[in-house]
Amino acid sequence: MRLFAFLLLLATPAFSEVTFTRDVAPILYRHCVSCHHPDDIAPMSLIGYQDARPWAAAIKQSVTTRKMPPWKADPHVGKWSNDATLSEAEISTIKAWVDSGKLEGNPGDLPPAPHFQEGWQIGKPDAVIAIPAQTIEGAGPDQYVYITVPTNFTEDRWIVAAELRAGNRRIVHHAHVFVVEPKPAEPKPEQKQEKQPTPAEIYSRSLLVKEGTLQWMRPDAPVINDGCAVDDNGLMPGHRSSDLGSLISSYLPGREGDTYPEGTARRIPAGSELSFQIHYSRTTGKTEHDATSVGLIFAKAPPAQVARRIDLSNQMFRIPAGAAEQEVTECHTFDKDIYVTSLTPHMHLRGKAMQMIVTYPDGRRETLLSVPRYDFNWQITYRAAEPLFLPKGTRIAIVGHFDNSPNNPMNPDPTKPVRWGAASETEMMDGWIEYVDAPPSKTQVSQVRAGDVLAQKQ
Numbered sequence: 001m002r003l004f005a006f007l008l009l010l011a012t013p014a015f016s017e018v019t020f021t022r023d024v025a026p027i028l029y030r031h032c033v034s035c036h037h038p039d040d041i042a043p044m045s046l047i048g049y050q051d052a053r054p055w056a057a058a059i060k061q062s063v064t065t066r067k068m069p070p071w072k073a074d075p076h077v078g079k080w081s082n083d084a085t086l087s088e089a090e091i092s093t094i095k096a097w098v099d100s101g102k103l104e105g106n107p108g109d110l111p112p113a114p115h116f117q118e119g120w121q122i123g124k125p126d127a128v129i130a131i132p133a134q135t136i137e138g139a140g141p142d143q144y145v146y147i148t149v150p151t152n153f154t155e156d157r158w159i160v161a162a163e164l165r166a167g168n169r170r171i172v173h174h175a176h177v178f179v180v181e182p183k184p185a186e187p188k189p190e191q192k193q194e195k196q197p198t199p200a201e202i203y204s205r206s207l208l209v210k211e212g213t214l215q216w217m218r219p220d221a222p223v224i225n226d227g228c229a230v231d232d233n234g235l236m237p238g239h240r241s242s243d244l245g246s247l248i249s250s251y252l253p254g255r256e257g258d259t260y261p262e263g264t265a266r267r268i269p270a271g272s273e274l275s276f277q278i279h280y281s282r283t284t285g286k287t288e289h290d291a292t293s294v295g296l297i298f299a300k301a302p303p304a305q306v307a308r309r310i311d312l313s314n315q316m317f318r319i320p321a322g323a324a325e326q327e328v329t330e331c332h333t334f335d336k337d338i339y340v341t342s343l344t345p346h347m348h349l350r351g352k353a354m355q356m357i358v359t360y361p362d363g364r365r366e367t368l369l370s371v372p373r374y375d376f377n378w379q380i381t382y383r384a385a386e387p388l389f390l391p392k393g394t395r396i397a398i399v400g401h402f403d404n405s406p407n408n409p410m411n412p413d414p415t416k417p418v419r420w421g422a423a424s425e426t427e428m429m430d431g432w433i434e435y436v437d438a439p440p441s442k443t444q445v446s447q448v449r450a451g452d453v454l455a456q457k458q
């Protein structure tokens with residue numbers, strides 16, 4: 001009888017040992033091994049006990065400091081479908097495992113390891129469009145390559161998913177691919193007058209320095225750090241926020257492929273080209289080859305909703321040399337009812353923090369996203385758990401903070417002021433917003449529930 005009671009005590013969770021196979025592996029499989037498996041972006045696999053044990057102390061450190069899994073949003077602001085945050089219980093389990101001797105446990109307890117398909121995460125693409133093979137020499141500064149490739153699409157295509165795949169992960173630091181729509185046919189001579197660039201457009205050309213495929217803001221261009229003095233204040237003169245191109249996918253550390261919300265699709269018009277921007281770093285010191293490509297999955301039927309995107313950007317800012325806390329803003333008012341499906345802050349190496357704050361037409365303010373410690377190495381798209389309804393007249397403020405001081409370990413040069421430019425050594429201040437138009441029938445109803453738009457697919 002006494003023995004029975006003792007055995008019962010042993011079996012209670014408080015008294016039982018924390019083991020890798022039963023307690024820790026399920027957490028790692030859920031939250032870590034998507035990157036920490038062989039030949040992926042993380043430096044080591046965490047699938048087997050033998051893989052993980054030597055890393056135990058580092059694992060504990062990385063989860064208790066919340067360095068891993070990478071996730072930068074303030075947990076008190078917004079709800080995200082791709083939220084990677086570990087629960088307190090998961091963190092204590094990992095901590096208890098490390099502190100109590102890193103036991104393996106019964107091999108029979110180990111759950112089946114997740115299966116990682118080679119190749120495309122989004123599924124088998126209907127079209128794969130690749131850049132011509134590139135040769136990157138082993139020495140020299142990082143290289144930014146801009147390559148435009150025809151789609152050869154003879155009809156408009158609706159895409160439901162896109163994945164940019166680095167041809168050579170050792171050297172592709174990050175990459176983006178944009179749709180370049182075909183130019184409208186040459187206007188008839190009598191209409192040509194209207195097609196002349198506006199004075200603002202001519203002026204804006206003189207503000208940029210272009211060298212090869214790179215461009216950046218002239219050091220002496222006028223400075224606008226307060227992009228909210230009036231709407232769209234920090235944009236290049238003569239530009240509109242929607243003119244900035246239409247990114248369809250990115251390859252960034254830890255970023256998954258882009259699958260647009262169900263019932264929505266992005267349009268690639270017939271005759272479009274795809275423009276790839278690729279940042280190569282010469283980390284291996286050897287001559288390397290790359291053929292980065294994008295895989296596209298077509299909609300089987302026309303979508304109920306067009307997946308849209310607006311890139312809000314301040315391009316006129318200037319961050320003084322050494323400034324540790326420079327604020328740069330940009331504001332935009334939406335001229336229609338929309339549902340926001342994702343938000344992506346984008347800055348470069350001096351990016352420190354970003355917030356996206358809306359003011360509704362009735363004056364209410366709400367912070368949609370707050371990233372208190374922005375990290376260039378983890379450019380995360382925050383996907384709304386429920387689409388966020390913004391009625392027409394809502395004004396959004398993108399509020400970026402930059403650290404151009406020597407205390408920023410990523411800062412390439414704190415001794416110089418920095419302005420807008422494409423290279424990572426220059427800066428950007430962007431908020432990328434994916435959205436769908438709210439259906440007109442719904443918006444007449446005063447109480448629009450977020451989620452309605454996705455519910456009414458057909």
Ligand code: HEC
Nearest residue numbers: 031032035036041042043055058059062063068069070254
């Ligand atoms: C999105 C991809 C991704 C996920 C998910 C991820 N990691 Fe990592 N991890 C990386 C990469 C890449 C590195 C190396 C670069 C770095 O340290 O930032 C890394 C580094 C580490 C390191 C070494 C840290 C150091 O200080 O050197 C540890 C330990 C680690 N990860 C543990 C984990 C654990 C535990 C989880 C899950 C709870 C996890 N990671 C989830 C990508 C990921």
